[in-house]
Amino acid sequence: MEQAHLPGCYRHPGKETGIRCTRCERPICSDCMVNASVGFQCPECVRDGSGTGHSRTANQPRTIAGGRVTAGHPHLVTNVLIGLNLLVFLIGRLNPAVIDELVLIGFAFDPDLGRVVGVADGEWYRLVSSMFLHEEIWHVAGNMLLLWLLGGALEAELGRARYVTLYLLSGLAGSALTYLIAPENQGSLGASGAVYGLLGATVVLVRRLKRDMRPIMALVVLNLVITFARDGIAWEAHIGGLAAGLIIAYAMVNGPRERRALLQGAACALVLGLTLVTVVLRTAALT
Template sequence: MSEVPHCYRHPGAETGIRCARCERPICTDCMVDASVGFQCPDCVRGGGGTGHSRTADQPRTLAGGRITGGDPHLVTHLLIGANLLVFLVAQIVPRFIDETVLIGLAFDPALGRVVGVADGEWYRLLSSMFLHEQIWHIAGNMLLLWFLGVGLEEQLGRVRFLVLYLLSGLAGGALTYLLAAQNQSSLGASGAVYGLLGATVVLLRRLDRDLRPVLALVALNLVITFFWENIAWQAHIGGLVAGVLISYAMINGPRERRGLVQWGTCGAVLALSVLLMVLRTSALS
């Protein structure tokens, strides 16, 4: 039987709670309620406790990211702003959507030429992640991005959160490109948002929080994915799976090899996404 840890500030107090940032054991007298999980007094003050190295004393997120000053949800705000800006441009600029939507290979009458990723327009895999056509589409995605992003960004840190978002969206786009009909277009941040949804499940499980609300949200979105018309289910599933894999490595990776596990997993997801793109391009060429 493993020994029950003791609070780092009160050695006589047994506890099963750990700080969401530095992971030191904390008792009920020391824990400070945060937006996601509990934090120790030292991390709340932005410092470290005694008996730790200077590096360990630097405030870190649960995933090991550096905690910086300023807006703790900066990346979430910037991503929402980028999506809204692209949406506005799409409403104003003629044929902007035709030039940026994800599509395998097809002749576009509006542009008068063949378009698609297989025709060398690889940028569509990225641009389509920020592209929305209907107001309800962007409203739903941005609401979920805000709801899920604020907690994840706090626990992962800015860089890791941004990487999670972009790789989830790219994985969703790659699976769509691989499996969808070559002339079927796809757009939206749903793949990236589904990655955040999967990451939230991993995070709440790590923090031993009630999973029922988020699992109900996952179930609802999967029902919409498979029973709502004109939805690219491949983007949703690809993003969800990528989000779970990446977040699990970021949140549950061993502390002594944390960087290797985290960035190695991100590299593997990126490599697999690129492989799917290359295979599809070869099939369409």
């Protein structure tokens, strides 16, 4: 097996390094790196950021995806998402009627509610509300464990805004694929689509950072085996979320820095557009 080589410092090409400037992402060796509030910066970024003609935001440390590095509470969004899922789970346990009102279902007559329900009947909110809904303790526990394991690192590496965008679009893509493929009267619920999006994003991030891929790939394989080996799991949400997470994360952490925002916006728009087209076509077919 051929040994992989690290990139050379941009100022000293003969010196291999695994360190990159937190602002421009160029590889820098130990002779060039300058301590920053988060990580290290290259001499040029330090010099550019210290001039009087630059605004305060010009020297703001950035994540690998271009997001701002925020001080304090690095896992704030992850903790909020976990808390929101647990709160909705508790509400559903205390009032089971909430589940009937929020669960993802295509088109069906609900005897408990006494009326026709479903996304095809105009209840598009179910595509989102079902992402925060769980019925069994093992279900919410498993999803929140994965969210806690994966979310913190992704939030720190991507930045809060990009991280929450990744989470919501992955969950929405999982809901849309479920709506498209699953029987119209089959209910589906859970944060699995969003969490599998984080799983796919972690694969992309680990590869981008040139870290050991084996642990995350083992986790992906294990979860896919569980997805298809166990009855009663909406595999469509898992696959839809995983695919969306891979696409969005790839655009977020790859590509030239000067076009990074454009690529990120295009990838998010692509996933959202495909999701909306899927929902519209499925609704037309059911009605």
